[in-house]
Amino acid sequence: MIKIGIVGGTGYTGVELLRLLAQHPEVEVDVITSRSEAGIAVCDLYPNLRGHYDRLVFSAPDAGRLAACDAVFFATPHGVAHALAGELLEQGTRLIDLSADFRLSDAEEWSHWYGQPHGAPQLLEDAVYGLPEVNREAIRQARLVAVPGCYPTAVQLGLLPLLESRLIDLDRVIADCKSGVTGAGRGAKVPSLLAEASESMKAYGASGHRHLPEIRQGLVRAAGAPVALTFVPHLTPMIRGIHATLYGRLTDEPGDLQALFEKRFAGEPAVDVMPAGSHPETRSVKGANLCRLAVHRPGGGDTVVVLSVIDNLVKGASGQAIQNLNLMFGFDEMAGMQAPALLP
Ligand SMILES: NC(=O)C1=CN([C@@H]2O[C@H](COP(=O)(O)OP(=O)(O)OC[C@H]3O[C@@H](n4cnc5c(N)ncnc54)[C@H](OP(=O)(O)O)[C@@H]3O)[C@@H](O)[C@H]2O)C=CC1
Numbered sequence: 001m002i003k004i005g006i007v008g009g010t011g012y013t014g015v016e017l018l019r020l021l022a023q024h025p026e027v028e029v030d031v032i033t034s035r036s037e038a039g040i041a042v043c044d045l046y047p048n049l050r051g052h053y054d055r056l057v058f059s060a061p062d063a064g065r066l067a068a069c070d071a072v073f074f075a076t077p078h079g080v081a082h083a084l085a086g087e088l089l090e091q092g093t094r095l096i097d098l099s100a101d102f103r104l105s106d107a108e109e110w111s112h113w114y115g116q117p118h119g120a121p122q123l124l125e126d127a128v129y130g131l132p133e134v135n136r137e138a139i140r141q142a143r144l145v146a147v148p149g150c151y152p153t154a155v156q157l158g159l160l161p162l163l164e165s166r167l168i169d170l171d172r173v174i175a176d177c178k179s180g181v182t183g184a185g186r187g188a189k190v191p192s193l194l195a196e197a198s199e200s201m202k203a204y205g206a207s208g209h210r211h212l213p214e215i216r217q218g219l220v221r222a223a224g225a226p227v228a229l230t231f232v233p234h235l236t237p238m239i240r241g242i243h244a245t246l247y248g249r250l251t252d253e254p255g256d257l258q259a260l261f262e263k264r265f266a267g268e269p270a271v272d273v274m275p276a277g278s279h280p281e282t283r284s285v286k287g288a289n290l291c292r293l294a295v296h297r298p299g300g301g302d303t304v305v306v307l308s309v310i311d312n313l314v315k316g317a318s319g320q321a322i323q324n325l326n327l328m329f330g331f332d333e334m335a336g337m338q339a340p341a342l343l344p
């Protein structure tokens with residue numbers, strides 16, 4: 001058994017970590033923080049966890065208690081992990097950060113997109129980007145993992161086979177993405193109100209969203225060359241889920257695209273390439289640590305369309321974070337996440 005700490009335990013990704021870790025045979029959650037709910041029992045705030053964490057109580061963040069854990073998850077807004085990571089790493093605690101704090105390798109670029117100075121640029125060379133389908137061996141050795149964002153996970157997984165094989169025009173890649181409202185976190189915000197978000201849909205960040213540099217960084221690494229990406233996120237009236245529709249222009253005769261995708265993800269426990277002609281639904285991955293993909297070539301023309309769905313809170317956040325923990329500690333990669341998706 002290893003001891004786990006969670007900073008930011010009252011948010012949607014924090015409670016999703018608890019839900020998944022309740023089924024994990026190798027871990028015990030020892031510390032869970034919240035400033036606003038300090039002193040409140042976890043099961044009083046989240047009755048779905050009754051019977052699993054009956055003695056666990058939210059406490060204010062305390063570096064000493066966190067440093068006594070083997071691994072600490074940060075499920076906090078950006079900037080929080082910057083402030084605590086150095087001290088915890090010095091004590092030998094391994095860190096898995098769900099926020100964007102260590103995702104971009106360039107501190108100046110991070111400052112530009114997040115509107116504040118990078119709080120721990122000296123740690124960037126230690127940070128491993130936690131996309132197991134790309135960085136599995138580095139993750140096993142990592143002390144600090146930056147868990148990819150939700151949109152970046154769906155987009156990168158869908159485009160990797162095409163970019164690694166250099167089959168599409170790198171000057172014009174389009175990612176048209178839809179997210180459920182839990183992507184905006186649990187804090188009260190007007191756009192997340194039922195009357196604002198239901199029975200309606202809107203694009204946002206079309207001129208530049210903070211996930212653009214993160215996605216581009218991953219696509220450039222996959223292609224080994226600059227990639228011009230247009231990324232437009234949308235807020236949709238669902239609770240969980242990301243649906244990414246990805247467009248590329250084929251530069252040559254690509255051969256069997258279905259076989260390319262099946263071969264690239266063969267043996268990947270968190271990626272399911274669906275049969276040719278499929279249209280994956282977000283509800284088919286609800287609650288599961290899974291990205292479902294389908295590849296299409298409409299009319300046999302020069303456009304390739306990839307459909308990629310994930311649960312933003314699972315493969316897009318907490319599930320992927322636990323997949324990283326499992327790799328770092330030599331556990332079964334999908335420990336805690338064996339159950340199929342919820343349907344309906
Ligand atoms: N929601 C999603 O789909 C995804 C979210 N993420 C990322 O994961 C992180 C958490 O997201 P989410 O769970 O949605 O966020 P929420 O807003 O729902 O929760 C944030 C949590 O952080 C705590 N917190 C806030 N400020 C601080 C602080 N200064 N110090 C310590 N704790 C703090 C809050 O508790 P309290 O204020 O009581 O301390 C709360 O528990 C974010 O960085 C987000 O971008 C990543 C992928 C997907």
Ligand SMILES: CC(=O)N[C@@H](CCC(=O)OP(=O)(O)O)C(=O)O
Pocket residue numbers: 098099100148149150151179180181182183184185233235
């Ligand atoms: C619907 C919604 O608001 N989504 C969030 C992205 C989800 C998220 O929390 O971003 P990270 O993956 O970087 O942590 C947004 O657009 O900022």
